[in-house]
Amino acid sequence: xxxxxxxxxxxxxxxxxxxxxxxxxACVQVIDEQPYAGGQIFRxxxxxxxxxxxxxxxxxxxxxGGLDLIRSAKRQERIDWQFAxxxxxxxxxxDHIELGLVHGETASITQARHVVLASGAMERPxxxxxxxxxxxxxxGAAQTLFKDAGLVPENGVVLAGSGPLLYxxxxxLLSAGVRPGAILDxxxxxxxxxxxxxxxxxxxxxxxxxxxxxxxxSRIARAGIPHLFGVDELEAVGKDExxxxxYRKGGQSHxxxxxxxxxxxxxxxxxxxxxxxxxxxxxxxxxQYWQPGLNDKGQTSQQGLWVVGDCAGIxxxxxxxxxxxxVARNIAGKLGLAIGKAEATQAQKDLAELKKLAALRQFIxxxxxxxxxxxxxxxxxxxxxxxxxxxxxxxxxxxxxxxxPNQARAFTxxxxxxxxxxxxxxxxxxxxxxxxxxxxxxxxxYSTRTPLKPVTLSQxxxxxxx
Amino acid sequence: MFRRGQEIANPxxxxxxxQTITSEDGDTIAAALLAAGVTHFRTAPEDASNRxxxxxxxxxxxxxxDIKGKGxxxxxxxxxxxxxxxxxxxxxxxxxxxx
Numbered sequence: 001x002x003x004x005x006x007x008x009x010x011x012x013x014x015x016x017x018x019x020x021x022x023x024x025x026a027c028v029q030v031i032d033e034q035p036y037a038g039g040q041i042f043r044x045x046x047x048x049x050x051x052x053x054x055x056x057x058x059x060x061x062x063x064x065g066g067l068d069l070i071r072s073a074k075r076q077e078r079i080d081w082q083f084a085x086x087x088x089x090x091x092x093x094x095d096h097i098e099l100g101l102v103h104g105e106t107a108s109i110t111q112a113r114h115v116v117l118a119s120g121a122m123e124r125p126x127x128x129x130x131x132x133x134x135x136x137x138x139x140g141a142a143q144t145l146f147k148d149a150g151l152v153p154e155n156g157v158v159l160a161g162s163g164p165l166l167y168x169x170x171x172x173l174l175s176a177g178v179r180p181g182a183i184l185d186x187x188x189x190x191x192x193x194x195x196x197x198x199x200x201x202x203x204x205x206x207x208x209x210x211x212x213x214x215x216x217x218s219r220i221a222r223a224g225i226p227h228l229f230g231v232d233e234l235e236a237v238g239k240d241e242x243x244x245x246x247y248r249k250g251g252q253s254h255x256x257x258x259x260x261x262x263x264x265x266x267x268x269x270x271x272x273x274x275x276x277x278x279x280x281x282x283x284x285x286x287x288q289y290w291q292p293g294l295n296d297k298g299q300t301s302q303q304g305l306w307v308v309g310d311c312a313g314i315x316x317x318x319x320x321x322x323x324x325x326x327v328a329r330n331i332a333g334k335l336g337l338a339i340g341k342a343e344a345t346q347a348q349k350d351l352a353e354l355k356k357l358a359a360l361r362q363f364i365x366x367x368x369x370x371x372x373x374x375x376x377x378x379x380x381x382x383x384x385x386x387x388x389x390x391x392x393x394x395x396x397x398x399x400x401x402x403x404x405p406n407q408a409r410a411f412t413x414x415x416x417x418x419x420x421x422x423x424x425x426x427x428x429x430x431x432x433x434x435x436x437x438x439x440x441x442x443x444x445x446y447s448t449r450t451p452l453k454p455v456t457l458s459q460x461x462x463x464x465x466x
Numbered sequence: 467m468f469r470r471g472q473e474i475a476n477p478x479x480x481x482x483x484x485q486t487i488t489s490e491d492g493d494t495i496a497a498a499l500l501a502a503g504v505t506h507f508r509t510a511p512e513d514a515s516n517r518x519x520x521x522x523x524x525x526x527x528x529x530x531x532d533i534k535g536k537g538x539x540x541x542x543x544x545x546x547x548x549x550x551x552x553x554x555x556x557x558x559x560x561x562x563x564x565x
C-alpha cells in the first residue's frame with residue numbers, strides 16, 4: 001500500500017494533521033512507538049477509558065479531554081495506523097522521503113512524497129550532582145507511569161524545578177491521595193515587575209489558563225504541602241539510590257529525606273529526527289533549545305518534510321492541534337486536493353487562535369525560564385550519563401581548543417552511548433559555548449545518524465522478507 | 467518509591483534476575499519493576515554506578531534490561547509477557563590493578 005503522507009507521532013499534532021488530510025481525501029499512515037494513540041499528553045487515554053477506572057478522574061480534564069481527538073481520528077478510514085513502531089532511519093531524496101521502520105522483530109522501508117514529523121517534546125535534561133542515582137526521575141516520567149500503568153509515587157515524593165507541570169502534577173497527586181513531601185520551586189512566587197506587561201497582554205484572553213494555574217497553586221497551599229519558591233540549587237544524596245535531597249535557597253542549604261526526587265526544567269523539542277534528516281535549526285535563546293527552521297507553511301528546509309506540534313518549538317497540545325490542521329491544509333493543497341468552505345473559514349480562526357496561544361506561551365516562558373544551575377553544572381557533575389562524562393571534562397577539552405560538540409564526542413565519548421546524545425547534547429553545546437565565549441549557533445549541536453533507534457542484525461535481515 | 471493506584475486486575479508473571487514478579491497485563495517492564503520496588507535496573511558500564519529509569523519515554527536508555535531471546539531492550543517500551551525472563555545489565559567488571 002502506498003501512502004500520500006506519512007505522519008510520525010500520534011499525539012495531538014499528529015492526530016490532527018492525519019485527520020485533516022484524511023478528511024481532504026489523502027491516504028495517510030500514522031506511525032507511533034506506543035501501542036496506542038495520544039502521544040505523551042494523552043498517553044494510554046483509550047486504555048484507561050476502556051477500563052473505566054479511577055485513574056482518569058485523578059488525572060483530571062487536562063488528560064481526559066484528549067479522548068475526543070483520538071476517537072475522531074480513529075473514525076477516519078483513510079488512516080492506516082502503525083503502532084508499536086519505531087523509526088530508525090529518515091532519508092530525504094529529491095522527490096520523496098524514505099523511512100526505516102521496525103515493528104516487533106521485523107524491519108521495513110517505506111516512502112512518501114510528504115512526511116510530517118509530530119514527534120513531540122522531551123523533558124529538558126537537568127544535570128546536577130547525584131542525578132544518576134536511581135530514584136531521580138523526570139516529573140513527566142512519573143506522570144507517564146501514572147497515565148500508562150496507574151502507578152503513583154509514595155507519600156513524601158519531592159518535586160523540584162519549575163513550570164506549570166509542577167503544579168498540575170502536584171494536584172493530580174493530591175487527587176490520587178498522595179502527599180508530596182515538598183515542592184522545591186525554582187520560580188519566583190509572584191510575577192516580577194518586568195513580566196507584568198506580557199502578563200497584561202495575555203490576561204484577558206488566556207484567563208482560563210491563568211486561573212487554572214492559580215487554582216492548582218492554591219490547592220497545594222491549602223493541602224499544607226511545603227511549597228518553597230526561589231530555590232536555586234539541587235543535590236541528590238544517597239549511596240545506591242536516592243535517600244534525600246539537599247537544596248539551596250537564598251544562600252542557605254536545607255535538606256529533605258525522600259526516596260523519589262522528581263525534577264522538571266521545562267520541555268524541549270525532540271529534534272533527533274529533524275537533525276538526522278539534515279534540516280536547518282535555529283537556537284531559541286530565551287528557552288535554550290534548538291528548533292527546526294520552518295517556512296510560513298510549516299515545511300522544514302527539506303522538501304516534503306513538515307513539522308507540527310512541540311517538536312517545532314514548545315507551544316503545547318492545543319497549539320499542536322491547530323498547527324496540525326494548518327499543515328494538513330497546506331499539504332492537501334500540494335497534493336491537489338480540494339478544501340471545503342468550512343475548512344477555509346477555519347483557517348482564519350486557526351491563525352488568530354495560534355497567535356493568542358503564542359502570547360500566553362511568551363508569558364509562561366518568561367515566568368519559568370530554564371534554571372541556571374542545570375545550564376552551568378559543577379565540574380564533578382556527570383552530564384553524559386551513558387558514558388559517565390563530567391562537565392569538567394567537557395570544559396577541559398573546550399579549553400584545549402576542541403572544535404565543537406562533534407569533536408567532543410571523539411575526545412571524551414560524550415554522546416556516544418546508547419541514547420546517542422539525546423541526554424547530553426544541549427549540555428555539551430552550552431558548556432562549550434560557555435568556555436569558548438562563542439555563540440551557541442557557532443558552537444553547533446551533535447549530528448545524528450542512522451540508526452536513530454537501536455535495530456538488531458536479525459531485524460535488519462528481515463528486510464529481505466518484506 | 468511508587469505504588470499501584472489500583473489493584474492488579476489481570477495478573478501477568480515474569481522473572482527478573484530469577485525472582486518472580488506479578489504485574490498488570492499491559493504494563494511496561496519498567497512500570498512492573500518500579501511497582502515491585504525494583505529501583506536498580508542496570509549497572510553503568512563506565513563507572514559501575516546503579517541506574518534506573520529517568521525519562522520513561524524511550525529517550526534516555528537508562529532502563530535498559532536484558533530480555534531472554536531479545537537481548538538488550540528499553541524496559542520503558544517493552545510490555546510484560548507471561549513467563550518472560552528479564553535480567554539487569556551487570557555493567558563492566560573492572561579488574562583489580564596488579565601490584
